[in-house]
Amino acid sequence: MLEFSPEVANTVIKTASYIAAGTALIAGVGPGIGMGFAAGKATSAVRRQPQARGPIITTMLLGQVISGSTGIYSLVIAIVLIFGT
């Protein structure tokens, strides 16, 4: 059985958690695509019915926020990985 000194183990854990934090932020791709899609649809909706601008923007923001949750989760996990270990 291989034994590491505490310093080596600490460095390995720190390195691994930094790499993991960077990898976790790949999750930002999905919300980006989803929110952009919602914004594009809202733009064409405003183009079709300019008088319904207020409710469209409200609905768009609500949907974007819900679809943006996964990105926020990955951000929180990355923060915990960097500052928690």
Next chain:
Amino acid sequence: MNPGPQIVFYLFGKDYLPITDTLMVGWLTVVIILILAKYLTSKMSIRPNGKQNVAEFIVELIHGQIEPMLPNEGWRFLPFIATIFIYIGFSNLISLIPGLASPTGDLNTTLGLALTVFLVVQYEGMREYGVWGYIKSFAEPVIFLLPINVIGELAKPISHSFRLFGNVVGGGIIITLVYQAAPALIPVPLHAWFGFFVGLIQALIFGMIAIAYISVAKS
């Protein structure tokens, strides 16, 4: 550099009831809101003057957000939703003052707010359908969906609180990183973006999602 709350002192003895800097800034926010509300609503008249116009504008703005989603109940929910709006808005704006940590950059604050919203949602659902009727609505349309519905309901306060917390802390970390690279002038537009725009949008979003949860529980 370490984001999140820093313990300033302990209220009792050596390690009971830690008081963090975010908690103290939260108290400061409450005092500022109290003074501002008292000032804006003093000497009200039937013909509004300058400062009363501001107060009426804020109240009507928030009421206009609630009324479309909860018809005819805008005034009943106004105190609760307006408290969320105004407290989170001021908490995010107060981080523009250098040296003050935003109270919403602390998971304790956001989780507390989200749990309050969660309790209100449960109460409103039970008020609409009765206690047993509300509990039974989790087992619809088939009984097999009961665990999924319960987990979905319990996930609401978690995602609700982490959204605000993640946005505020993420913005704070980016601003801190830029301060280390370029301490002068360059962080100013970042403060405008993360402090003003994201801060106010997140306050609006938190309140609107609270309204949406309540209206889902009542429909």
